[in-house]
Amino acid sequence: MNTLHFVYALEVEKTGSITQAAESLFMSQPTLSKAIKDLETALGFAIFRRTSKGVVPTQKGTEFLAHAKKIVSQIEKMELALHAQDTSNQLFSLAIPRVSYIAKATSEYVCSFDNARDMEIDILETSSMRIIDAVADGHFVLGIIRCHVEDEDYFLKCLAEKGLQFETIWESEYVALMRRDHPLAERERLCTADFLSYIEIVFGDDEVPYIRVSGSEAALGQQGVTKRILVYDRAMQFDLLQANRLAYMWVSPLPREILQRNGFVQRKCSQSCQFKDILISRAGYRFSALDRDFINRLYYQRNEVAYGD
Numbered sequence: 617m618n619t620l621h622f623v624y625a626l627e628v629e630k631t632g633s634i635t636q637a638a639e640s641l642f643m644s645q646p647t648l649s650k651a652i653k654d655l656e657t658a659l660g661f662a663i664f665r666r667t668s669k670g671v672v673p674t675q676k677g678t679e680f681l682a683h684a685k686k687i688v689s690q691i692e693k694m695e696l697a698l699h700a701q702d703t704s705n706q707l708f709s710l711a712i713p714r715v716s717y718i719a720k721a722t723s724e725y726v727c728s729f730d731n732a733r734d735m736e737i738d739i740l741e742t743s744s745m746r747i748i749d750a751v752a753d754g755h756f757v758l759g760i761i762r763c764h765v766e767d768e769d770y771f772l773k774c775l776a777e778k779g780l781q782f783e784t785i786w787e788s789e790y791v792a793l794m795r796r797d798h799p800l801a802e803r804e805r806l807c808t809a810d811f812l813s814y815i816e817i818v819f820g821d822d823e824v825p826y827i828r829v830s831g832s833e834a835a836l837g838q839q840g841v842t843k844r845i846l847v848y849d850r851a852m853q854f855d856l857l858q859a860n861r862l863a864y865m866w867v868s869p870l871p872r873e874i875l876q877r878n879g880f881v882q883r884k885c886s887q888s889c890q891f892k893d894i895l896i897s898r899a900g901y902r903f904s905a906l907d908r909d910f911i912n913r914l915y916y917q918r919n920e921v922a923y924g925d
Contacts, residue, residue, distance in 0.1 A: 619691065620783065620903075621655040622684040624648055625663055629681050632670035643915060644922075647784055691902055706730065708906050709738035711747040711756040714819060714850040715893065716870045718760055721917035725910045741850065743822045744771070751896055752778035758897050758907060760785065760914075762822075762868075765890040775896060785893040786868075786918050791882040794864040795857060801881050808887045813843075817856050817865040820846030854878055868893075869921050893918075 627637040628648075638648040656663050663677035673681055706729050712718050722739060729735050740750060744761035748771075751759040763771045765787070775782050792811070794801055800810055845863070847853050857863050858878060868891060869882060895911065897903075903911065 619687060620781075621651050622688050624651050625655060625681060626684060626688060628652065628664060628671060629673055632672065634671060641915075644786075644919075651783075706733055706735040706737070706906065707904075708736075708910070709756045709758065710910070711740040711742065711750045711759040713744055713747065713760060713762040713822070713893075714741055714853070715760075715762060715868055716850070716874050717868065717917050717921045718893070718914065719850065720871050720874070721914045722910075724917075725913045728909075728913075743819065745774075746821075748774055748778060748780065748896065751898065752780055754898070757901070758895065758910070761894050761896060763892055763894070765892055768892060771894070775894075779899045780896045781899045781901070782897075783895045785895050785914065786922065787890055787892045788868060788922065789884070789888045789890050790866045791869055791884055791888065792864050793857065793867045793870065793880055793882050795861055796879050796881050797861055798864065798881075799862070800864070800883065803883065806883055806885045808885060811864060815843040815845060815860060815863045817845045817847060817853055817863050819853075820848055871917070871921055 627640055631637045634649055635645050638645045661676045662674050664671040665674050747759040747761050750756045
């Protein structure tokens with residue numbers, strides 16, 4: 617049972633609203649609703665019931681929330697005790713996929729550190745499978761992985777086998793990223809067949825074992841992709857897109873300032889598939905204050921991208 621869900625339930629009790637609690641926790645309402653439902657399933661009873669005035673605890677829910685409050689309080693005291701021994705050193709480690717909104721949240725967060733104090737910051741940007749191994753082996757404390765929705769069961773099995781806990785950050789659809797003067801840039805809605813004559817840029821090491829290389833073929837079901845450039849670096853991806861008017865790449869929605877700075881546009885596709893970004897850490901790990909600050913900033917950046925328009 618994920619005790620982070622206890623915090624979610626307590627926030628719902630405090631606000632009396634799933635929507636308001638989600639805003640306070642920097643989460644989407646569907647994500648919070650699913651977390652509460654998962655917790656209720658694990659407990660075997662309903663924690664809340666809906667009324668005309670919002671959500672209120674059930675009788676068993678009230679008893680559970682009283683225990684949850686004590687547990688969360690003890691966890692917070694334990695975290696304070698663990699971190700009280702050395703408050704001068706800012707320790708933070710994170711492994712992330714090559715995703716722009718996550719990279720932006722990470723860089724802005726790191727820049728918020730107190731420069732007058734010691735710091736040890738370790739950031740790795742790589743493929744999802746390597747991130748899972750890096751966190752499971754203890755080389756990094758936090759990780760974020762990206763998977764296509766159709767591959768979710770495979771990844772969740774990997775996380776379980778590696779002894780990792782997880783939380784979904786975002787689920788959305790891919791968009792096509794290209795230069796403003798790309799031949800398809802003026803079209804607001806596209807289908808995968810429209811891209812057959814253009815050059816796809818794809819991360820060569822970001823496939824699920826035995827499944828995918830091409831975002832168009834594997835993720836979107838498009839067949840016959842014959843023009844492809846494999847890259848292994850997010851900066852190289854942008855360099856190639858800027859240099860080649862006929863190139864494109866399937867990505868999650870980008871922050872507006874990155875689009876403007878690089879001269880890119882993003883276009884929806886009628887056949888686009890969905891991705892999931894998932895926060896992972898070792899089972900039983902309790903987020904430090906620095907971890908929680910980063911997660912809040914991550915959700916804020918996600919919301920800016922998802923709802924900014």
